[in-house]
Amino acid sequence: MAMYVPPPDPSLLPPSEAAEASAIDVVHGSAQPDIEDSVLAGVEATELELAPLQKPRSMLRRGWEVFAENKLALVGVGTVVFIVAFCFLGPVFYHTNQVNTNLADYLCRPSASHLLGCNDVGYDELGRLMLGGQTSLEVAFGAAAFAVVLGVIWGAVAGYFGGFLDSLMMRIVDAFLAIPVLFLLLFLATVWRPSVLMLILVVGLVSWLIPARLARGETLSLRTREYVQAAKTMGVRTPTIIYRHIVTNSIGTIMVNATFQIADAILLVAALSFLGLGIPPPAANWGSMLSDGLNFVYSGYWWLIYPAGIAIVLTVVAFNLVGDGMRDALGLGRRSG
Secondary structure, eight states: OOOOOOOOOGGGSOHHHHHHHHHHHHHHOOSSOOHHHHHHHHHHHHHHTOOOOOOOOOHHHHHHHHHHHOHHHHHHHHHHHHHHHHHHTHHHHSOOOOSSOOGGGTTOOOOSSSTTOBOTTSOBHHHHHHHHHHHHHHHHHHHHHHHHHHHHHHHHHHHHHOHHHHHHHHHHHHHHHHSOHHHHHHHHHHHSOOOHHHHHHHHHHTTSHHHHHHHHHHHHHHTTSHHHHHHHHTTOOHHHHIIIIIIGGGHHHHHHHHHHHHHHHHHHHHHHHHTTOSOOTTOOOHHHHHHHHGGGGGGTOGGGTHHHHHHHHHHHHHHHHHHHHHHHHTTHHHHHO
């Protein structure tokens, strides 16, 4: 191991050698760091337990960490994934005939060939549950997307411009909110022929009012921010400001409300189908299965009503749990509190 030899003191050297040594130190620096200073710095760092600097976490990662701490929200996500896979992937592995009636299997009880029995026209109930789930989820997702898009555009425009236009647009919203939802649903459902597209439009037209009010409230808060005023000063077009600076910064509230809209749409579709205004057979949804099963509930045919009812309850509760978890993750509950 090489020993450290300290440099000679320049004051003890002849003038020529002292000048040369000083020049070398200026050009190349000291050949050996101060051992005492380095040791002292190491001791101080150890005593203070200084941690190395870490890269700050992104907002998405922090939100996921908060969401993952909510066990009920994770259960809701797992339930939603299971139900979607059951409805759309289940028929790939469990083949049934949901078009042609089979009276030989009239009200057959659950067995190895029909895991949930059959209904009054011979349809396999498990396959019917999958088919009904497809229709219910398609209508729910479509109606929620339609309601959120329409409501956000309406509320953002009203809140951004304010004044008379805001008052007029929100009075229209208040007028629709004053009409009972069930009455409006019955009216719209009787005007148009029942189909998946019709149900999406009908449910969406009675569900866009709440997103509109939420979007307006967010816009009233965001339109006074500095970056919005700067964009106005720079001459940015109004649609660009609304989309890039207002709607984009309201995405958390919009996403949370969208999950609740899906749950509400499932209930509305079930209510319409339960009243006989759903898609006619051989198509099915969970609401029509409930309505058909009521005729046999007191006869002991439990498989005609309980599976569809449990599917509706589980799906609605799961989406509400996911929405609650997203609200906590995005800090919307703390912000409103």
